[in-house]
Amino acid sequence: MSYDATRDRVEHYFDRTATKVWERLTSDAPVSRIRETVRKGRDQMRVKLLSSLPADLTGLRVLDAGCGAGQMTQELALRGADVVAVDISPTLVKIAQDRLPEHLKHKVRFASGDMLSADHGGFDHVIAMDSLIYYTETDIRGALAKLGERTRGSIAFTVAPRTPLLMTMWYAGKAFPRSDRSPVMIPHEPRRLGKTVSDIGQISDLGRVNSGFYISQALEFRP
Template sequence: MDVTTYQRRRGEIRTYFDETAVDAWKRFASEAPLGRIRASVRAGRALMRAEMLACLPDDLQGWRILDAGCGTGALAVELARRGADVLGIDIAPEIIRFAAETVPSDLGAGRITFRAGDMLDVGDGRFDAVTAMDSLIHYSAADAAAALATLAGRTQRSIVFTHAPQTPALSLMHAMGQLFPRANRSPQIVPTTQKNLLRHFAQAPTAAGWTAGRTARVAHGFYTSQCLELSRS
């Protein structure tokens, strides 16, 4: 991992989600009406959560799960409702405050702890599984794979994450984004292929014993993302 590049990008993401976009993400998490573009993104994210949950057992009692880049906590809630003990980590403190304040009461046997910080913090211990929904899409393939390898060294069973697929449309958007000042727009998404991600991941010692499994793409309106399951064999 290029630590300098990773830290710089992480700082950009934190600034964006904690200052520029916090109100928009709170609206995403509510039932408030949205414009056509944002409504399609909200719906697309809901479809992706369902795809990611389909990679995990219905009964997660006894599992400790890291929801890396948990945002407003929608996926963490669903994991807890399956019985998991969930640690939701996000780099944006204001988003974490909102997530903690809006946890529903019907979690059943599961529970959630929310914390602002780095999803790669080794102090958080070991996990049965890790979920990372749209948390790695702003990093290069090499840095995203290195982050996955770091998590793999502390995970017992599975990692379910998303990346931005290298479609012609997303690649064009990425190329055009290089030409214009970004101002207050969201940090740039970096499209990549699963083959490229897995090639980088396989170079890490912690990747030994891990295999790629279920994958699914969600392309809904203005939302496009691909999930992939990694399992420890």
């Protein structure tokens, strides 16, 4: 499946099928035990990715690529960054806008659409938390190449690691396809991904978060 086809599928899922689920998951509302592990895992991953950036982002322009309901966006703005928050789902962008405190609104520009669009301009840093997890190795390389051309510093992002559990789930999804299922995460091996992008930059390991049903690997790419 091409990048465009995967992007369209992700948009359909998050903007029409799963909006209420993600709105609740990214709030303080009670959720099931399974979703609570995902919420805790995402909180831990957000901290991990933010720790790769300078504590003071004043004067720096940062892209929150796949901003979702805006939790990362708010943290970046609190550190002083001028944030461009982009998500494929207009509905989630609206939720992020509504949740952003009034005193931070001047620090953030929201947009819905393709996070790779050159229309967003250049950046000092990029964070893409769980927004590349549905894409192939080739598509991730292409995304990093496009973002790298417009990024002066680092691109911190996540992938689904090739753990036994995730590989079992992935093969099960391939064996039993359903037209209404959510987009399937594609597991990656960081070292192989590093070799794939070695001609355009370098990947370093920022660590893994394993919280129940949330398993994600943080990586940093520097052009």
